[in-house]
Amino acid sequence: MAIIYIENKPYQAPEGKNLLNACLSLGFNIPYFCWHPALGSVGACRQCAVKKYRDESDTRGQIVMSCMEQVAGGLRISIDDPEVREFRASIIEWLMANHPHDCPVCDEGGECHLQDMTVMAGHAYRRYRFKKRTYANQELGPFINHEMNRCIQCYRCVRFYRDYAGGRDLEVFSAHDHVYFGRHDHGTLESEFSGNLAEVCPTGVFTDKTLKKHYTRKWDLQSAASVCVHCGLGCNTLVAERYGSVRRILSRYNGAVNGYFLCDRGRFGYEFLSSAKRIRRAAKRNSASGAMEPADKKIILRSIKEIIAGGRVIGIGSPRASVESNFALRRLVGPDNFYSGMSAAEEELTALSIRIMKSGCASFPSLRETEKADAVFVLGEDVTNTAPMLALALRQSVKNRAAASLKKNRIPEWDNGSLCVIKDEEPGPLFVASLLPTRLDDAATRIFRGSPTQIARLGQAVAHAVNENLPAVSGLEQAVAKLAEEIARELTEASAPLVVSGAGCLSGPVMEAAANIAAALAAVNPRAGLFLALPESNSFGLGLLSGKPLDQAFQRAEKGEVRAAIILENDLYRRSEKKRVDRFREQCRHVIVLDFIDTATAAKAEIILPTAPFAEADGTLVNNEGRGQRFYRVMDPEEDCRPGWRMLAEIMEYAGIGDAGQWTTIDDIIAGLCAEEPELQGMREIAPPAEFRIYGQRVPRQPHRYSGRTAMKAHEDIHEHKPALDFDSPLTFSMEGFRSGPPPSLIPFYWSAGWNSVHALNKFQAEIGGPLRGGDPGIRMVGSSHKNFEYFKPAPVTPTPGGREYLLVPYFRIFGSEELSVLSPSIAGRIPGNLLLMNESDAKRIGAGNGSLVRVAVADAGASLAVKIDPGIPEGVAGYPAGMPGVEFMNLPAWGAITEGG
Amino acid sequence: MFSILRSMFLVFIHLFRKKVTLQYPEEKPVLPARWRGRIILTRDPDGGERCVACYLCAAACPVDCIALQAAESADGRRYPEFFRINFSRCIFCGYCEEACPTYAIQLIPDFEMSEYDRRNLVYEKEHLLVDGEGKYKGFNFYKVAGLAITGKGKGEGENEEPPVDVKSLLP
Structure with a gap:
């Protein structure tokens, strides 16, 4: 100092x-x-x-x-x-001088950095009498609106898009006072982080196109802190609501997780909340006609009570439901009858990653800390598509070598101009070993492409090169052995090496190899880190609760031990082969589905109870690094919808199970959870309890200039209603309460006098760019204070089947592979289509070309897909669009046959 | 004694003063144009809706009796999808008119809005929108705003240069 x-x-x-x-x-x-x-x-x-x-x-x-x-x-x-x-x-x-007279029709108005700064600097009257410059706009796709007249040439957009996020298709054109920010031509912005332009742009050049569809000013938005549900990273978000519908998502700063930014899936996926597929009414299948009919919740609860009284009930949880909801289901059916609802591979990998984290084999950096790594090795994960914000962080890590050389020359780290000049001359080491081409390849030093087994072998070879006591990998090709040497050298020489892996290639040996490398590095360098990505928003939390995958539930049903199944927010058709799920449905006499979207599983249910999605429920999600984070509802659930845990508590109360009658608030459930699960004690500390008050006051969800209170519902009822009550959190659905400095986990929006834009965040941080005042929210549930790591043994090499078999590997897409976001119209516009990725020579062999239909068959499932020839794909391997809408589940990676013709 | 007589005299001479009281409703009062009464939404000289749904009136309203929702038509104009004023709450302060950047919302000298049922005091857009320009003639917001709409492209507004040719490097 x-x-x-x-x-x-x-x-x-x-x-x-x-x-x-x-x-x-x-x-x-x-x-x-x-x-x-x-x-x-x-x-x-x-x-x-x-x-x-x-x-x-x-x-x-x-x-x-x-x-x-x-x-x-x-x-x-x-x-x-x-x-x-x-x-x-x-x-x-x-x-x-050239800024248009647009504020009334500008989406940035009311939260505009330019407005704030103009007022702050004291400019009030335009003296310039001449004409204003204008520009033509561009159509930039479903996410971002372009209104170039408003530009003040600050260059932030291209600096973010190109230098920070690695995008290539946004540029600055022309010269002098004609400088233009846009694409070379109309077209969708390619970067997965384009939505951040709306926050980065200090004025209204780039604005949120989904907000424009139902535009509301910032001062009219009721907001609450939330956590993104579209991948396992748990980025913090601010959800904003008006007139009973969610209007937009903004990034909520968390100095340990997402920092300032969000990916486009997290920002624009929210539109699924108002999708036609939402379930809002309780329904029951008419036994005579077989059709689903809306029914009174009381009647349905009575039927459920009867079903539960009949015995042999199992519960199937979900990695997209909160910890509280999964726990409530486990309590309802009993721990022996609770299944996680994850596929066997997902379950195994989640358990493995928890085991690795508990072993303390290396340090486990937070997402934001991965930006500081100076040598990175990614094993088997296409991070841009499975954990997008991690890709953004890794793109920062490759600049660290250049930053270090700046430091040597006494140039400060914040001097971005200098950094950008030399960052491409000395890119930091980033090694990517993946099944298929990844979006991070352009930033990588070396790329290795191979099957999961080959990636695991490369990983083990690197581990051996770092620590000679580890077993060597026999029969390695010369080039691969050389690559392993190089990776090991870079990782060992680095001051903060990082190994990244995850569930992306659905292979345990790959994750084990990653753990081995990290452990071998950590033995000599305590800063060596391991970052493991998990597929869904609460995979980790569910992994802490249960150890039984979906397949075991199927096996029990096979034995006739299941009479009824309660399925919580889970589409089983995404987790297991269609044949097996269909068979399971036939074996269960009663299937009760609790969900908020109409899935294929819900379509076959006997009873449907609508739960509330993240914007209408409170709960806790545990992200891939074991960080428990609370999300708050931004509005009360409509119609029959209730948070999953509340719905289950109602069932328990009605059916007279356990002490469920005392479960009235989320705090009660968390107390029950802590009593049963000593591991989850941290849950209590994540957020202040519902009774928390500041000077006797709650924290308001509405800004002080929230308008229209006495008119917004006047057409329904002239009497103004009391605002909804919130018994689950210290927040209130009102503009009254304590505003300045709520605890960081409760901050519902950023505003400070004179700072109406997102930059009001400055006033909430202990230090700009550092942690929030009062510490970053979220608590890591898994500690790694003691070391008890045993190196994993290399997996035996499985023989390659002969004949015309191809190795089918899954590939994921940021827009398309996630169940909820695909229901959002803006995201749906970016789904690439269900394509089987193949090498040209493989495609030729089966007589297929680009776009021709082929039949894919593995052990238990088959699908017809169009082929896309991709030169980056190794021979004998085909990429299968896992989890995309309309694509059948396959247990991958697996060997299968590909034949021409649908 | 004198003061009593003086008072009686003063009251008496008032008989010959001009009467202030009007025989309302038979006789209508003449009110100045800027008198703050019923609220209307006006149109621009071309007949388009003036309101661009900027929410400033709602934000300025001290009793929060204005609620609206912005929408955009196919020709690029912003307009309120619904616009509701709860006159049972309105205090006719005129702040909404003052805040309006497009002269759309105006208070007019009409006060005859009494109702027996409060519900009838909730005015929707169809009750508020009139076919004229109201007090402020000639103003057309889109002529001075940078936004392009059908019929007014970029650079065709008042006081605007034609759009920049990005490919030109000429000074």
């Missing part, structure tokens, strides 16, 4: 940081545009000027850009000096 003087008063600021960051952290307001905490400084907009003085006796001073100034002891500056204020006001006046 250094002492700096601002207006002649001493303050403490971290040495080496840039001055703008330090001043904002200290609570001063300095207007800025081109600077962004995650993007660093380039000093382009000249807006953040301050006056710097040589020493005490200096009265003239000089104007400097605070974002390009380094904090050093004894630095003397003035923010309020009249001359520098005038300078800032004239800068914004120039920026505004």
